[in-house]
Amino acid sequence: MSIGLGLTVTLRVRIGAHDAHYAGELVDGARILGLFGDVATELLIRLDGDEGLFRAYEAVEFLAPVRAGDYIEATGVITKVGNTSRAMAFEARKVVANVRDPALSPSAADAFAEPVVVCRALGTCVVPKDLQRRPRLVLPALSSPGPELVAKLPEPRPIITPPPHVIVTPPESPLVLTAAIVGAEVTRAHTPHLPITAQELADEAARCRDAGASVIHLHVRNADGTPSQSTELFGEAIARIREKTDVIIQTSTGGAVGMSVEERLGPLACKPEMATLNCGTINFGDDIFVNTRPDIRAIARRIREAGSIAELECYEVGHIHEALALVKEGLLGAPLHFQFVLGVPGAIMPSEEVVLFMRSQIPAGASWAVAAVGRYQKPMTELAIKLGGHARVGLEDNIYLEKGVLSEGSAPLVARAAAYARSLGREIVDPDRARVLLGIPTTAA
Numbered sequence: 001m002s003i004g005l006g007l008t009v010t011l012r013v014r015i016g017a018h019d020a021h022y023a024g025e026l027v028d029g030a031r032i033l034g035l036f037g038d039v040a041t042e043l044l045i046r047l048d049g050d051e052g053l054f055r056a057y058e059a060v061e062f063l064a065p066v067r068a069g070d071y072i073e074a075t076g077v078i079t080k081v082g083n084t085s086r087a088m089a090f091e092a093r094k095v096v097a098n099v100r101d102p103a104l105s106p107s108a109a110d111a112f113a114e115p116v117v118v119c120r121a122l123g124t125c126v127v128p129k130d131l132q133r134r135p136r137l138v139l140p141a142l143s144s145p146g147p148e149l150v151a152k153l154p155e156p157r158p159i160i161t162p163p164p165h166v167i168v169t170p171p172e173s174p175l176v177l178t179a180a181i182v183g184a185e186v187t188r189a190h191t192p193h194l195p196i197t198a199q200e201l202a203d204e205a206a207r208c209r210d211a212g213a214s215v216i217h218l219h220v221r222n223a224d225g226t227p228s229q230s231t232e233l234f235g236e237a238i239a240r241i242r243e244k245t246d247v248i249i250q251t252s253t254g255g256a257v258g259m260s261v262e263e264r265l266g267p268l269a270c271k272p273e274m275a276t277l278n279c280g281t282i283n284f285g286d287d288i289f290v291n292t293r294p295d296i297r298a299i300a301r302r303i304r305e306a307g308s309i310a311e312l313e314c315y316e317v318g319h320i321h322e323a324l325a326l327v328k329e330g331l332l333g334a335p336l337h338f339q340f341v342l343g344v345p346g347a348i349m350p351s352e353e354v355v356l357f358m359r360s361q362i363p364a365g366a367s368w369a370v371a372a373v374g375r376y377q378k379p380m381t382e383l384a385i386k387l388g389g390h391a392r393v394g395l396e397d398n399i400y401l402e403k404g405v406l407s408e409g410s411a412p413l414v415a416r417a418a419a420y421a422r423s424l425g426r427e428i429v430d431p432d433r434a435r436v437l438l439g440i441p442t443t444a445a
């Protein structure tokens, strides 16, 4: 993929009274095209280190009126990168408007639950070869909220409210890549590249770190390859990983289907930096992965007692709402980290609509990631990265690099996700930066 393809920039401006040109405080369409021009210029600066020139609009559609006082969000994305030309697609959305009701105060205004698209356009810009500085200047426009901003969790959004059009994490924000290197279900019969011993897990964790992962989602296996939640085996694996690399270790409390809750809690005795909290029961292939409401609460308490940060594994939309119930009950606090685990046979299948809806249900300030199973892993990883989320890849969820081609461990899958992220200008964070973003006390590292 060409560098810059998919690079996205968004501006949000208030349209002033001086912009009103026609009756009814209507604003000239050229004002919106001016915003697209600014968006295009920023895209070119980020890609080429030069402001470039707008050559032509191929299509412009004005779809709704814009009036003084409106807040307009203008987004542009690079859709094609030629030698000197950069094709772009633009969309402007109204997100706030004055009410203009004679029965109400003239200052009454509404923030829309759903934005109104006011204009769409396609255009081409040019940056002459000799002006392309190519400084690899695909820099983030905004960073995600620091711990001081996410520390205060707002009331969970009521479920009946249509989701406001808010990008929880800006698309150019830092990216946390998680590698799920072993899991509980994949066997050596499925792939010879599965790590099993503590040393193999440590070697694979280090390879994934080198490829761009800052978090290792960890299961362990008995010597015969069967899944285990033994404190001793986790302790040994963690010690070996620590000898080799500084990744955040996120231990599973899901274990394998059929394990008792007490058995699943084995790794918490190692006081991991992170631990999974599975937020509901699902059909799991032909099995049932049982997480009753009392189980979830018991595990949440034990994660907190271990001083670990919970990663909220949500296999269905309702699991998000269950996590928010735990927040209300005081069992979970900010910062919240959601992992949308999609494509488990018997549970919700991955799609853009599903990801957008799940994202719409999490509170502002929470982070989110997608872990998709099997052939969905690559497209859903790319979607999450494009939408500003985080992502999990690895053999636990998918053993293939391409159809029929086994991935030689999880590191190639991490490397591919990292390359895609870099092409969009997303910064891949190292474990220490990830600790800050995830609110993990560095003293525990």
Ligand code: KMH
Pocket: 183, 184, 185, 251, 252, 253, 254, 255, 256, 257, 276, 277, 278, 284, 289, 313
């Ligand atoms: N092995 C699955 C049944 C987790 O790690 O917390 C559960 C799982 C989730 O892998």
Ligand code: ZN
Pocket: 180, 183, 184, 217, 219, 252, 254, 396
């Ligand atoms: Zn797992």
